[in-house]
Amino acid sequence: GQQVMQIPQYQHVQEGEDFTTYCNSSTTLSNIQWYKQRPGGHPVFLIQLVKSGEVKKQKRLTFQFGEAKKNSSLHITATQTTDVGTYFCAGLLHMLTFGGGTRLMVKP
Amino acid sequence: NAGVTQTPKFRVLKTGQSMTLLCAQDMNHEYMYWYRQDPGMGLRLIHYSVGEGTTAKGEVPDGYNVSRLKKQNFLLGLESAAPSQTSVYFCASRSTENTGELFFGEGSRLTVL
Numbered sequence: 732g733q734q735v736m737q738i739p740q741y742q743h744v745q746e747g748e749d750f751t752t753y754c755n756s757s758t759t760l761s762n763i764q765w766y767k768q769r770p771g772g773h774p775v776f777l778i779q780l781v782k783s784g785e786v787k788k789q790k791r792l793t794f795q796f797g798e799a800k801k802n803s804s805l806h807i808t809a810t811q812t813t814d815v816g817t818y819f820c821a822g823l824l825h826m827l828t829f830g831g832g833t834r835l836m837v838k839p
Numbered sequence: 840n841a842g843v844t845q846t847p848k849f850r851v852l853k854t855g856q857s858m859t860l861l862c863a864q865d866m867n868h869e870y871m872y873w874y875r876q877d878p879g880m881g882l883r884l885i886h887y888s889v890g891e892g893t894t895a896k897g898e899v900p901d902g903y904n905v906s907r908l909k910k911q912n913f914l915l916g917l918e919s920a921a922p923s924q925t926s927v928y929f930c931a932s933r934s935t936e937n938t939g940e941l942f943f944g945e946g947s948r949l950t951v952l
Contacts, residue, residue: 740879764939773929773943774882819881823939826897829874829881 735822737830745838750807752833754820761823763803769816810837845930845944852920852951860915860947862930869935871913875926920951
């Protein structure tokens with residue numbers, strides 16, 4: 732079945748450093764979504780990417796969808812303590828399948 | 840406008856007991872979902888519904904049943920709870936109009952002893 736793998740599982744960074752999480756699918760996706768879950772909270776939608784090679788930016792966050800529509804990345808520039816949480820990708824083929832998430836911890 | 844509301848937020852069960860989790864959304868969404876979240880495993884889809892009166896199995900449906908008698912409500916039932924069902928359960932909904940964005944409830948933490 733469809734699988735979505737996400738790495739790394741955990742990442743500690745110093746405040747101000749950059750952070751990247753990667754998402755890979757075993758199959759070509761229709762689109763990919765990214766969510767953020769704060770500690771103790773629920774997932775909140777960040778963005779959806781649909782087109783091959785698409786790049787979208789939200790302030791310090793940059794999202795990319797691979798040319799083959801099988802991988803994606805989220806890059807955060809100059810992390811802040813407010814970026815703490817777990818970031819999930821979710822790939823859509825027949826149904827939305829979530830990756831295992833990357834937990835980001837930021838040291839002030 | 841409350842969005843997606845889940846009840847209860849916390850519950851402790853003994854093995855073999857039954858219970859129902861309720862999800863209610865006030866956004867007139869067609870699609871509703873039940874996920875479970877376990878450490879390091881992301882969100883796994885249990886069951887989903889594409890409209891009132893319809894339900895379908897997701898990735899991990901065994902041990903659970905669902906009903907969607909009203910458009911705004913999606914119920915998740917455990918007939919005979921097992922310790923392996925200890926988890927955090929999230930309900931989500933989305934409209935048929937696509938961004939495809941899922942709106943999540945705040946979660947229900949279930950412990951089965």
